[in-house]
Amino acid sequence: MFIQTETTPNPATLKFLPGRAVLPGDTLDMRSAEDAEISPLASALFAVDGVSGVFYGADFIAVTKDEQVDWQFIKPAILGSIMEHFMSGGPLLAGEHEEQVGDEEFFDESDTQTVETIKELLETRVRPAVAHDGGDIAFRGFKDGIVYLHMRGACAGCPSSTATLKNGIQNLLRHFLPDVEEVRPV
Template sequence: MASRSLSNPLLRHLSRRTTISSISIRHTPKRLFTTPSSPPITPLKRPSLPRHPSKPLITTFRRTLFIQTEPTPNPDALKFIPGLPVLPPNASSVEYTSGRQATNSLLARSLFQLDGVTSVFYGPDFITVTKAPDSLWHLLKPEVFALITEYLNNGQPVVQGEVLENEDTKAREGDSEVVSMIKELLDTRIRPAIQEDGGDIEYRGFTDSGQVLLKLRGACRTCDSSTVTLKNGIESMLMHYIEEVKGVTQVLDQEEEIAQREFERFEANLAKLKGNDAKTSGPHGIDAAP
C-alpha cells in the first residue's frame, strides 16, 4: 500500500518536501573547503541608513510629568510636587513675593502673571504657590498646572544663574555648643517637618536671653497658624532638647515689617470707623428718633 501511494508523483513530491523541511540546517560562517593560502572570511556589514550631514540621526524621548498637589495648613497655599528635583542638592529655598523680585526665574514671572498669585516658593522637590484670599483654587490650579508642566518639560532650571547653598544652619567655626545643637536640631528634625507643609525656616541667630530667632518662609509665612507652629511646634521641641533655649521669636524682613505696620494701622482705623458708626446709629445712637 505504501509503495502504491509513493508511486503517485504528487505524493512523492509532498513526501520529499516534508523530509527536507524536517532537517535542521545550521549555517556557520566557516569555509567548507579551506587551504593554507585561503584569505580569512570577513563578515558582511549591515548597510547603514543614509543621514543628512547637518541632521544626525538621534532618537529622543520626552518624559511626561505627573504633578501631584498637597494641601498645606495655609488654605491660600498649595504644594505642587513634580516628582523630580526643583533645586540643586543642598541649595537654599527660594521665595518670591512679587513679580519684580523674580528677575532670575522665568517660571515665577509667568506664575505672577496669573490673576491671584501672590507668592512663589521653590523647595528642594516642590513648588508652593500662594494665592490671594479672594481667588478660587478650582479656577487657578489648572493654569498653574499648565505653566509648571510646560516649563519643567523643557528641562530648564527654575532659577537662572547661581543658587545659594543652605548656609543658615551650616556649622561655623565660632559657634558655641548651644548654637551647634540648635542648628543640628533645626536641620535634621524641624526643617523636614516644615517642608512637608510647603514651607521652610531660616535661622537668624540666638540671643543672650535664650531666644532663637527664626524666619518662616513659603506657606508658613502667611499662615494664620504660624504662631501656633512657632510656639507649640518649634519652640516646644527646642526647649525640650536644649535647656538654654527660653523661647522662639519670629523675625520679619524690612518690607514685611512695613507691610505689617500698615496693616495694623488700617485695622485700627477700620475699628475706629466702626466704633463711630456704632455711636451715631442704632436704637441708642444720636440718629435715633426721639
C-alpha cells in the same frame, strides 16, 4: 507629565509636586514678581493673576494666592505653567541667585555651642516636617535666650505657624537646651 497637588496647613498655599527635583539641597522664597525675575518658572507663575508667592523646595513648588482668588480659577493656569516649564527643559534659575536680604545670622560668640545645637535640631527634626507642609524654616539669630527663626513658603503667613513655633519648635528646643526661653519669628 503628571503633577500632583497637596494642600498645606496654610489655605492660601498649595504644594505642587512635579515628580522630579526642583531645587535640590536648597530653598528659594519669592514674594513678588521682582523677586521672581531670577527664575523663568517663577516669573510665569507670577504672571497668573492672583499669585502672591512662589517657594521652591527640593522636590516641590509651593504657590501662595491672594485671599480674594479661588483655587479653582487659577490652579489650571499654575499647572500649565509648571508643566510647560519642565517639558521645555529650561533652567529653573536664570543665573546664580544671591542669598536673600536679611539672611545674616546674629548671635554672641559665647553662644556658639548652643547655636550649633539649635541648627542641628532644626535641620534634623523641624525642617523635614515643615517641608512636608510646603514650607521651610531658617535660623536667624539667638540673643538673651530668644531664638529668632524665619518662616518661608507655606509657613509664611500660615494661620497655624504661631502654634508651630510656640507649641512645637519652642518646646523641642527648650527640652534639649535650657538656655532657650522663647522662639520668635523674624
